[in-house]
Amino acid sequence: LAKTTQPISMDSYEGQEVNITCSHNNIATNDYITWYQQFPSQGPRFIIQGYKTKVTNEVASLFIPADRKSSTLSLPRVSLSDTAVYYCLVGLSYNTDKLIFGTGTRLQVFP
Amino acid sequence: DVKVTQSSRYLVKRTGEKVFLECVQDMDHENMFWYRQDPGLGLRLIYFSYDVKMKEKGDIPEGYSVSREKKERFSLILESASTNQTSMYLCASSRQGLAKNIQYFGAGTRLSVL
Numbered sequence: 209l210a211k212t213t214q215p216i217s218m219d220s221y222e223g224q225e226v227n228i229t230c231s232h233n234n235i236a237t238n239d240y241i242t243w244y245q246q247f248p249s250q251g252p253r254f255i256i257q258g259y260k261t262k263v264t265n266e267v268a269s270l271f272i273p274a275d276r277k278s279s280t281l282s283l284p285r286v287s288l289s290d291t292a293v294y295y296c297l298v299g300l301s302y303n304t305d306k307l308i309f310g311t312g313t314r315l316q317v318f319p
Numbered sequence: 320d321v322k323v324t325q326s327s328r329y330l331v332k333r334t335g336e337k338v339f340l341e342c343v344q345d346m347d348h349e350n351m352f353w354y355r356q357d358p359g360l361g362l363r364l365i366y367f368s369y370d371v372k373m374k375e376k377g378d379i380p381e382g383y384s385v386s387r388e389k390k391e392r393f394s395l396i397l398e399s400a401s402t403n404q405t406s407m408y409l410c411a412s413s414r415q416g417l418a419k420n421i422q423y424f425g426a427g428t429r430l431s432v433l
Contacts, residue, residue, distance in 0.1 A: 242420040251323070251409050251424025252362070295361070299420055309354075311361040 212296045217314040226283045228313050230296030233277050241272060241279045242297040246312070252295060256281070283315075291317045322346070325410050325425040332432050338397040340428050342410030350419060351393035352411040353377075353385060356427075362409065368393055369415070400432045 213231040220226045232241070240259050244252035256263055258270040258279070269282040283290055293312040326341035344351065352367040354377075364377030366385040374385050382404060386394040393412075397404055407429050411422040 240420050244422075249427070251411070251427055252422075253424070254421050257420055297420060309362040309364075311359075 212298055212309075214294075214296055214311065214313045216311070217316070219316050219318065220286055221318050222287055223285050226286050226290070226315060226317075228281045228283075228294050228296075228315070229278055230281070230298075231278045232296070232298045235276050235298055239276075239298050241270065241276075242299075243268070243270065243279075243281045244295040244297065244309075246293045246295065255294075286315075286317045288317050288319060291315060323410055323412055323423050323425040325408075325428050327428050328426060330428055330430045332397075332400050332430065334401060334432055336397075336400050336432075338400045338430065338432075340395040340397075340408055340410075340430070342393045342395070342412075342425060343391050344393075344412040344423070345391065346412065346423070347390065348412035348423075349390075349415045350413045350422075351387065352413075352422060353383075353393065353395045354409045354411065355379070355406040356409055357406050365395065400430075402432050404430065405432045406430060 242257040243255045245255050246252040256265055256268050256270045258272050260272050263270045271280045293314050295309050295312045297309050323344045332338050350369050353365045354362045356362050363379050365379055365383050366374055366377050368374045368387040371390050384396045407427050409427045410425045413419050413422045
């Protein structure tokens with residue numbers, strides 16, 4: 209099972225771009241990479257998912273290098289409301305294998 | 320919008336009590352999951368179910384059981400609650416296939432066992 213490693217915490221200021229990297233050295237061929245955001249007293253919320261290269265949606269971008277051993281979640285121009293814990297999830301989408309959440313990165317955005 | 324509803328936000332129980340945590344989803348999702356979340360440990364999977372009456376153990380199934388009699392409902396059962404089961408419990412659901420990793424979570428139940 210692919211295990212993930214993320215920084216425990218990061219600080220940023222409003223308006224800056226934030227990049228959170230997740231390491232998953234033993235990712236399997238069929239594994240997808242998924243990121244979630246969690247606010248206090250709420251369940252996690254899906255942000256973005258990708259397999260390789262770059263994926264972008266209205267919230268974030270996900271960069272995955274060719275070897276897929278890491279991935280970077282990029283949040284453009286963060287605001288105070290982006291203060292949350294961000295989880296990287298690596299797992300196989302096709303069967304019932306277990307999915308593993310990382311320990312999460314606590315992002316604090318300052319004014 | 321997908322809605323995953325957990326029956327209680329806060330629950331206080333005594334050691335040795337039998338505890339039921341209920342979860343209902345309204346999007347006809349095949350998969351349902353129970354996690355617990357503790358400070359410094361992130362989310363840990365307790366059990367998941369990919370179909371009615373089907374279940375598989377997650378990383379920490381000891382002390383828990385589950386029931387899925389209907390597609391929309393997934394129950395977590397603590398047969399005899401212990402203080403080390405004090406935690407935040409999160410239920411989630413997702414579709415099969417490529418969308419399996421896109422899980423929709425409930426708001427959580429904070430359980431205290433005294």
